[in-house]
Amino acid sequence: MxxxxxxxxxxxxxxxxxxxxxxxxxxxxxxxxxxxxxxRFREFWAVRDVYLDVPKGGTVGIIGxxxxxxxxxxxxxxxxxxxxxxxxxxxxxxxxxxxxxAGFHPEFSGRENIGLACSILGMDQAEIEEKTQPIIDFSExxxxxxxxxxxxSSGMHVRLGxxxxxxxxxxxxxxxxxxxxxxEHFKGKCLNRLNEFSEAGGTTIFVSHDLxxxxxxxxxxxxxDAGKIVEQGTxxxxxxxxxxxxxAQSDSGAMNLRERGTSEYPVWGSGEIELEQVLxxxxxxxxxxxxxxxxDVTVRLCYRAFTDTANPVFGVGIxxxxxxxxxxxxxxxxxxxxxxxxxxxxxxxxxxxxxxRLPLLAGQYYLSTFVYDHSKPAPTAIDHxxxxxxxxxxxxxxxxxxxxxxxxxxxxxxxxxxxxxEIRKDSES
Amino acid sequence: MLEILxxxxxxxxxxxxxxxxxLKARYVGSTMGFFWSxxxxxxxxxxxxxxxRFLLKARWDDAMGPKETGLIMLAGILVWASFAxxxxxxxxxxxxxxxxxxxxxxxxxxxxxxxxxxxxVNMLIGMPIVVIGTWIVMxxxxxxxxxxxxxxxxxxxxxxxxxxxxxxTLNVLWRDTFHLVGVFTTxxxxxxxxxxxxxxxxxxxxxKGDTKEEGYWAFGWMLDxxxxxxxxxxxxxxxxxxxxxxxxxxxRLAVVGVILFAIGATFFMRQKRTFPDxx
Numbered sequence: 179m180x181x182x183x184x185x186x187x188x189x190x191x192x193x194x195x196x197x198x199x200x201x202x203x204x205x206x207x208x209x210x211x212x213x214x215x216x217x218r219f220r221e222f223w224a225v226r227d228v229y230l231d232v233p234k235g236g237t238v239g240i241i242g243x244x245x246x247x248x249x250x251x252x253x254x255x256x257x258x259x260x261x262x263x264x265x266x267x268x269x270x271x272x273x274x275x276x277x278x279x280a281g282f283h284p285e286f287s288g289r290e291n292i293g294l295a296c297s298i299l300g301m302d303q304a305e306i307e308e309k310t311q312p313i314i315d316f317s318e319x320x321x322x323x324x325x326x327x328x329x330x331s332s333g334m335h336v337r338l339g340x341x342x343x344x345x346x347x348x349x350x351x352x353x354x355x356x357x358x359x360x361x362e363h364f365k366g367k368c369l370n371r372l373n374e375f376s377e378a379g380g381t382t383i384f385v386s387h388d389l390x391x392x393x394x395x396x397x398x399x400x401x402x403d404a405g406k407i408v409e410q411g412t413x414x415x416x417x418x419x420x421x422x423x424x425x426a427q428s429d430s431g432a433m434n435l436r437e438r439g440t441s442e443y444p445v446w447g448s449g450e451i452e453l454e455q456v457l458x459x460x461x462x463x464x465x466x467x468x469x470x471x472x473x474d475v476t477v478r479l480c481y482r483a484f485t486d487t488a489n490p491v492f493g494v495g496i497x498x499x500x501x502x503x504x505x506x507x508x509x510x511x512x513x514x515x516x517x518x519x520x521x522x523x524x525x526x527x528x529x530x531x532x533x534x535r536l537p538l539l540a541g542q543y544y545l546s547t548f549v550y551d552h553s554k555p556a557p558t559a560i561d562h563x564x565x566x567x568x569x570x571x572x573x574x575x576x577x578x579x580x581x582x583x584x585x586x587x588x589x590x591x592x593x594x595x596x597x598x599x600e601i602r603k604d605s606e607s
Numbered sequence: 608m609l610e611i612l613x614x615x616x617x618x619x620x621x622x623x624x625x626x627x628x629x630l631k632a633r634y635v636g637s638t639m640g641f642f643w644s645x646x647x648x649x650x651x652x653x654x655x656x657x658x659x660r661f662l663l664k665a666r667w668d669d670a671m672g673p674k675e676t677g678l679i680m681l682a683g684i685l686v687w688a689s690f691a692x693x694x695x696x697x698x699x700x701x702x703x704x705x706x707x708x709x710x711x712x713x714x715x716x717x718x719x720x721x722x723x724x725x726x727x728v729n730m731l732i733g734m735p736i737v738v739i740g741t742w743i744v745m746x747x748x749x750x751x752x753x754x755x756x757x758x759x760x761x762x763x764x765x766x767x768x769x770x771x772x773x774x775x776t777l778n779v780l781w782r783d784t785f786h787l788v789g790v791f792t793t794x795x796x797x798x799x800x801x802x803x804x805x806x807x808x809x810x811x812x813x814x815k816g817d818t819k820e821e822g823y824w825a826f827g828w829m830l831d832x833x834x835x836x837x838x839x840x841x842x843x844x845x846x847x848x849x850x851x852x853x854x855x856x857x858x859r860l861a862v863v864g865v866i867l868f869a870i871g872a873t874f875f876m877r878q879k880r881t882f883p884d885x886x
Binding site: 199205206208209212253255256257259260272274275276280281282285286288293294297302303426 | 620624625628629632661706707710711712713735780781782880883884885
């Protein structure tokens with residue numbers, strides 16, 4: 179690829195790029211195909227007809243769901259696999275942060291592995307010697323650099339891999355989302371390194387299914403689906419299309435509790451009333467599993483009563499996937515409470531819990547539902563279900579970080595040193 | 608085939624560091640280090656000597672005592688071990704290094720070469736035992752014949768590589784290859800005059816029936832189709848008998864080796880683009 183001189187260094191251009199894999203029912207069929215006429219395989223197009231033009235110094239994000247062909251595209255650009263049809267022109271040295279430290283030999287020291295990795299990249303002895311020290315310095319491995327790589331912790335392994343990939347003066351850097359480089363200190367160093375690389379005119383191609391991460395890094399985003407590029411442009415525009423597609427593909431937000439059989443999460447209660455279905459409704463009342471921040475979301479609880487009950491109370495708890503209890507509420511403990519009143523046997527109905535502007539930021543969440551009898555001094559469980567259903571929140575704007583958006587504004591007041599007028603600036607929410 | 612040779616030249620440095628890495632990896636962590644290159648064939652030798660000479664009472668030649676027989680066997684064992692190791696590891700080399708082939712842009716054609724060179728070096732570490740032993744036991748002086756060794760080694764490498772490229776590629780497409788090679792290598796070893804003299808097989812016959820009129824199965828042809836016999840015979844002539852190797856054997860070896868190499872290398876390069884997808 180380095181020989182490809184007529185092509186501008188640092189740019190990537192794919193023309194009608196396609197990659198198909200041949201899926202054989204039995205491995206031996208592959209051999210038959212080699213010597214006998216006929217075809218015994220099924221074709222699977224992982225990447226189909228992709229046109230991509232990344233100029234030198236560009237930072238392009240590729241997003242898409244699992245299996246959309248992002249990783250195959252990266253492999254094609256890096257030259258690890260060959261395209262089935264079409265071609266990809268890559269100017270200059272490509273290093274990838276796809277799998278950090280792949281190809282290190284466990285028995286050899288870090289220093290020896292640096293030498294090997296560099297010679298795989300085609301460097302001569304002088305160049306290797308020149309690069310080795312910066313790589314060691316950046317990796318912060320210290321005396322460990324002369325110990326066998328098999329004694330390294332996974333964090334050290336990754337640090338060495340990252341250092342090698344970025345210290346060898348690549349023209350193009352390919353980054354996979356799975357990039358986790360260990361502790362916070364080193365992560366910061368890595369981000370600095372990537373920024374320096376970008377500012378120095380390096381070309382970055384970044385693959386992820388996390389909108390926020392792509393948005394933070396990339397000026398331009400490409401959306402892939404089923405091997406094809408379906409949208410490209412500014413992060414905002416592509417993010418919108420992405421959300422639409424994710425929602426269209428995900429299963430509906432209905433969780434039928436009766437069919438679920440035995441739950442893997444705790445369920446308890448006296449059972450006079452049972453929830454039959456929990457529905458998650460997005461804007462427009464469509465069942466969904468993926469929502470965006472600030473969307474109008476409704477949780478619908480469909481119940482059936484088996485025995486007379488004096489005064490049931492329905493509640494919902496929201497948790498982040500790591501178990502953080504985000505919020506819990508019911509319709510009784512309100513400024514203007516709803517008193518349910520007596521429920522007769524055989525009655526069915528729906529209780530809606532509406533979040534007019536979902537304040538959750540990007541992440542995975544789950545719901546628990548509670549039906550309690552408040553007619554006694556201490557409420558007792560009628561139907562308490564943990565972890566009833568999960569949902570995902572995507573935040574196309576990625577303006578705030580953490581768990582929740584907080585309604586807030588920013589204000590700046592500056593007093594210039596030369597005695598000029600005070601400067602005031604205020605942000606929108 | 609030319610493509611592969613160009614690539615090997617371009618990656619000469621890389622091959623060197625891989626050979627060094629492989630030689631080191633053999634002994635890194637072992638206390639006896641390179642000594643194993645010598646110990647292993649010698650232990651093999653004792654096992655076979657014990658079985659063939661003492662248990663089965665096989666004689667190499669009436670004129671030869673145990674020491675001479677031992678040296679002749681040892682030369683054969685060293686050459687065969689190097690060949691068999693390259694064959695077995697070469698067949699599996701792409702599968703074994705799948706992390707390199709799938710994760711980085713890597714010239715996979717250097718792998719069989721690296722293995723062949725590494726095993727030859729390993730063999731050469733053991734060879735001085737034969738040379739010194741011959742000098743002590745038989746008193747044969749070192750002759751000009753030694754000059755033929757580089758040629759023998761080169762032809763041995765070309766022949767081994769041809770097979771290696773072919774089998775490595777086949778093994779990616781069909782993993783049973785590796786197991787078949789294991790079985791086949793054992794059969795091949797005993798079909799090659801390593802532990803018995805070639806004359807034994809030349810004169811060996813099995814009667815087709817009970818009477819002489821029905822004729823015999825002869826086995827002499829087996830030596831005419833076995834390139835490893837030519838290789839080992841050449842080594843023995845040079846190291847033990849102080850003779851030049853047979854020109855006919857080397858000529859045949861060269862022809863067979865180059866043809867095999869051309870076939871293997873072409874097959875390898877044709878299939879190379881599919882390796883990352885198949886591993």
